[in-house]
Amino acid sequence: MNLEVCVDSVESAIASDKGGATRVELCSALSEGGITPSAGLMSAVRAAIDIELFVIIRPRGGDFVYSDHELQIMREDILEAKARKVDGVVLGVLTKAKTVDVARTHKLIEVARPLRVTFHKAFDVCKDLHRALEDVIASGADRILTSGGQPDAVRGAATIALLQERAANRIRIMAGGGIRVSNLRTVALKTGVLEIHSSLSKNVDSDPADETPVIGNGPQPFRVLERDVRTFKSALDAIAVEAQLGATAP
Numbered sequence: 233m234n235l236e237v238c239v240d241s242v243e244s245a246i247a248s249d250k251g252g253a254t255r256v257e258l259c260s261a262l263s264e265g266g267i268t269p270s271a272g273l274m275s276a277v278r279a280a281i282d283i284e285l286f287v288i289i290r291p292r293g294g295d296f297v298y299s300d301h302e303l304q305i306m307r308e309d310i311l312e313a314k315a316r317k318v319d320g321v322v323l324g325v326l327t328k329a330k331t332v333d334v335a336r337t338h339k340l341i342e343v344a345r346p347l348r349v350t351f352h353k354a355f356d357v358c359k360d361l362h363r364a365l366e367d368v369i370a371s372g373a374d375r376i377l378t379s380g381g382q383p384d385a386v387r388g389a390a391t392i393a394l395l396q397e398r399a400a401n402r403i404r405i406m407a408g409g410g411i412r413v414s415n416l417r418t419v420a421l422k423t424g425v426l427e428i429h430s431s432l433s434k435n436v437d438s439d440p441a442d443e444t445p446v447i448g449n450g451p452q453p454f455r456v457l458e459r460d461v462r463t464f465k466s467a468l469d470a471i472a473v474e475a476q477l478g479a480t481a482p
């Protein structure tokens with residue numbers, strides 16, 4: 233089973249790599265749900281890790297209905313990401329009616345190729361997830377990140393399982409949203425997905441071993457710790473073995 237960790241810094245990307253993650257999704261402004269990172273951050277992370285690097289392409293926070301100017305920014309950002317040798321991009325475009333904008337999404341995917349493309353959790357905003365599944369497939373994306381239309385993947389597990397079944401190997405389904413070691417087994421076994429997305433981040437103040445002084449009174453940065461990734465990946469590997477044994481049992 234593959235583990236994707238959402239990160240916003242070089243340090244968190246390195247921790248994810250050392251902890252055994254399959255892939256990182258690089259974002260900035262995680263408090264906004266993630267926006268496109270700078271070219272400098274893309275380059276620094278690419279130089280620092282050996283695992284797969286996907287970059288979110290999102291020009292701003294808020295909704296996923298974009299103007300022509302914003303779509304041009306997204307096209308330029310995709311080209312910046314390609315120039316920095318990333319492995320894939322993460323994007324999504326919706327209509328005002330909360331459906332997948334197939335035509336615009338497809339055009340962005342054409343710009344991104346040969347990189348792989350994940351359609352992000354804009355998917356969960358759609359009114360009809362089963363129609364949205366077919367629309368994302370029609371757009372040409374390789375993967376969907378979803379919490380099943382719910383605030384977290386635990387509550388959306390039944391819907392994720394149905395999406396996984398209906399996808400029928402036409403597209404990968406990756407579960408994400410509030411997944412931690414404590415609920416990982418429930419999500420993985422209920423959904424049957426082979427890919428899990430988690431932020432695994434914590435405030436730097438919550439790590440008693442961190443002696444770095446914090447300056448200023450603003451929001452403190454979050455980061456991913458290698459030990460947390462390693463623990464999560466070990467639990468994921470154990471669940472994969474359990475699922476395989478269950479599948480082969482007489």
